[in-house]
Amino acid sequence: MNERWKFWLITGLVGAVLTAAIYAPMLRKRVKRAAGVQQQSEEQARRELTEAVPMNPGDPRVKAKLFWLSDADSSTLAPAIVELPLSKDPVLRSKQVLNTLLAGPVDAELRTLPTDAVLLAFYILPDGTAIADFSEALATSIPSGIASEQLAVDSMARTLEANVPPIRRLKILIHGQEVETLAGHVDLTGTFAVNTAATAMSPTPAPANSRSVSGALVARR
Amino acid sequence: MLLAVQNIERLRLRLLFGMAFATFAGVAIALAMQAPSPTQSTPSPTATSAQASPSAQTPNGLTTVVLDPAHGGTDTGARGAGGIRESEIVLDFAGEVRKALEQQEFQVLLTRQGNENPSFDDRSAIANAQRAAVFVTLHISSTGVPGTVRVYVSSDLPAVTQSNGFISWDRAQAPFLGLSKKYGDLVQGMLAQRFKGSPDTAQTGTVRQLRTTAAPAIAVEISSVTVNDRADLDRMAAGVADAIARSTVAFKPSYVIPNMPGALP
Numbered sequence: 175m176n177e178r179w180k181f182w183l184i185t186g187l188v189g190a191v192l193t194a195a196i197y198a199p200m201l202r203k204r205v206k207r208a209a210g211v212q213q214q215s216e217e218q219a220r221r222e223l224t225e226a227v228p229m230n231p232g233d234p235r236v237k238a239k240l241f242w243l244s245d246a247d248s249s250t251l252a253p254a255i256v257e258l259p260l261s262k263d264p265v266l267r268s269k270q271v272l273n274t275l276l277a278g279p280v281d282a283e284l285r286t287l288p289t290d291a292v293l294l295a296f297y298i299l300p301d302g303t304a305i306a307d308f309s310e311a312l313a314t315s316i317p318s319g320i321a322s323e324q325l326a327v328d329s330m331a332r333t334l335e336a337n338v339p340p341i342r343r344l345k346i347l348i349h350g351q352e353v354e355t356l357a358g359h360v361d362l363t364g365t366f367a368v369n370t371a372a373t374a375m376s377p378t379p380a381p382a383n384s385r386s387v388s389g390a391l392v393a394r395r
Numbered sequence: 396m397l398l399a400v401q402n403i404e405r406l407r408l409r410l411l412f413g414m415a416f417a418t419f420a421g422v423a424i425a426l427a428m429q430a431p432s433p434t435q436s437t438p439s440p441t442a443t444s445a446q447a448s449p450s451a452q453t454p455n456g457l458t459t460v461v462l463d464p465a466h467g468g469t470d471t472g473a474r475g476a477g478g479i480r481e482s483e484i485v486l487d488f489a490g491e492v493r494k495a496l497e498q499q500e501f502q503v504l505l506t507r508q509g510n511e512n513p514s515f516d517d518r519s520a521i522a523n524a525q526r527a528a529v530f531v532t533l534h535i536s537s538t539g540v541p542g543t544v545r546v547y548v549s550s551d552l553p554a555v556t557q558s559n560g561f562i563s564w565d566r567a568q569a570p571f572l573g574l575s576k577k578y579g580d581l582v583q584g585m586l587a588q589r590f591k592g593s594p595d596t597a598q599t600g601t602v603r604q605l606r607t608t609a610a611p612a613i614a615v616e617i618s619s620v621t622v623n624d625r626a627d628l629d630r631m632a633a634g635v636a637d638a639i640a641r642s643t644v645a646f647k648p649s650y651v652i653p654n655m656p657g658a659l660p
Contacts, residue, residue, distance in 0.1 A: 249539060249540075249545075317473070317538050319473055319534065319536035319537045319538055319539075319616060319619070320602055320614055320616045321538055321539055321618075322536065324600045324601065355603045358470065358472060359602060359603065359604075360601050361601045361602065361606055364601070
C-alpha cells in the first residue's frame with residue numbers, strides 16, 4: 175500500500191469516527207423519544223381497554239340484583255338490589271353489572287372480588303357462553319382458599335344469572351389466557367353454569383336466594 | 396473428523412439403549428399396575444386403567460386413604476400475617492391424620508412427604524393407582540370463622556366414558572360423586588360436632604384437585620391462617636384427625652366401587 179492510499183484510508187476512518195460521534199447522541203435522543211411515545215401508547219391502550227363501561231343515563235333504570243357476601247353469614251352470598259341504568263344489549267349489560275360487582279358494596283368487608291381486579295374484555299358466544307377476561311389481579315389479589323375463590327366465582331355467575339338472561343355459562347380467563355385455577359383451588363379450566371334452569375344438562379336450577387351458594391352452581395367442561 | 400463421527404455413533408447407540416430401557420420400564424410398570432390385588436377381586440375404575448366391564452360391585456373393599464397436604468415448594472398457599480404458611484401446617488395436619496387412620500388399620504399414602512409441590516395430576520395419580528382408596532386433600536383457608544372446618548366435594552360433573560371403555564382423566568371423579576358426597580357428609584358431620592360453627596353437611600365446589608381423582612374424594616378446609624397464634628391451628632389437628640379417621644371407619648361399609656365407569660353409585 176503506497177502513501178497516498180494510506181492517507182485516504184486514515185482520512186476516511188477519521189471521517190467515519192467524527193460522523194458517528196456527531197450522530198450517536200442524536201440517535202440516542204430519537205430512541206428515547208420513540209420509547210416514550212410507545213409507553214404512552216401502551217398505557218393509553220390499556221386505559222381504553224380497562225375503562226369501565228359508562229352507564230348511559232338514557233337507559234331504563236332497573237333494579238339489578240348483585241351478589242356480595244351476606245352480612246349475616248360471610249360464608250354465603252346474598253343479593254343486594256341496586257338501581258342502575260342498564261343497557262338492553264347483553265354484552266354491555268354484563269359489563270355494567272360486573273363492573274358494579276367489582277366496584278363492591280358499601281360495606282367493603284362484603285366484597286367478593288379484589289379491589290384492583292379489572293374486567294378487560296367480555297364476549298357472549300352464540301351458544302350463550304359468556305367469556306369474561308380479567309386482569310391478573312383477580313388471581314393474585316384474591317385471598318387464597320376454596321371458600322373465598324368459590325364465593326368469588328359464584329358471585330359473578332349468580333349476578334350474571336340474575337341480570338342477563340341469555341347467558342348460559344361463564345368462562346373466566348386471566349389476562350386473555352385460560353388458567354388451571356383461580357388462586358390454587360377453584361378450577362377455571364371449565365365453564366360455570368349460569369342460568370341453570372335454562373341449561374338442559376343441569377339437574378338443579380339455582381334458587382335466587384339460596385344459602386348454599388356453591389351448591390347452586392355446576393361446573394361444566 | 397473421524398472422532399466426531401465416532402462420537403455421533405456412540406450417542407446414537409446410547410439413545411437407542413435409553414429408548415429401549417424406557418419402553419421396557421413402561422411396560423413393566425403398566426403390567427405391575429394391572430396385576431390383581433390379593434384383597435380385591437374386582438378392578439376399580441381408575442382413570443387410566445378402568446374397563447367398562449359389568450363386573451359385580453365389591454363392598455367393604457376400602458383399605459387405603461390417600462392424604463394430600465395441599466401446596467408445597469414455592470407455592471405456600473394461604474399466608475397469615477404472623478408468617479403462618481398453609482403448606483407447612485397441612486403437612487403437620489397430614490401427620491396427625493395419618494396416625495389416627497393407621498390406628499384404625501388403614502394403609503395411608505401421602506402425596507408429599509416434605510416441602511415439594513407435585514402437580515394436581517401427580518397427586519391424583521397416587522389415588523388413581525390404588526384399588527380401594529379414598530382421597531382427602533387438606534387445606535387451610537385465608538377467610539372464614541377461625542376454628543371452623545368445611546368439607547367440599549366436587550360439583551356435578553358429567554361423566555364421559557370413551558369408546559374403549561376408559562374414563563376420561565379430566566372427569567375421573569364423575570363416577571364417584573355419590574360416594575364422595577356420602578363420605579363428605581360423614582366427615583363434615585363429625586367435624587361439626589367438634590368444631591362449633593362448622594356446617595352440618597359437605598358443600599359442593601369446583602375444586603381442581605378433586606376433578607381428576609378416581610376415588611371418593613373430599614377437600615377439608617380449616618379456618619384459617621388469620622389466627623394470631625399458630626398454636627390455635629395446631630390445637631385443631633387432633634380433632635380433625637380423629638373426625639376423619641372415625642368417619643372413614645363409618646364410611647367403610649358403604650364403600651362400593653361403581654361397577655361401570657360413568658355410573659353414579
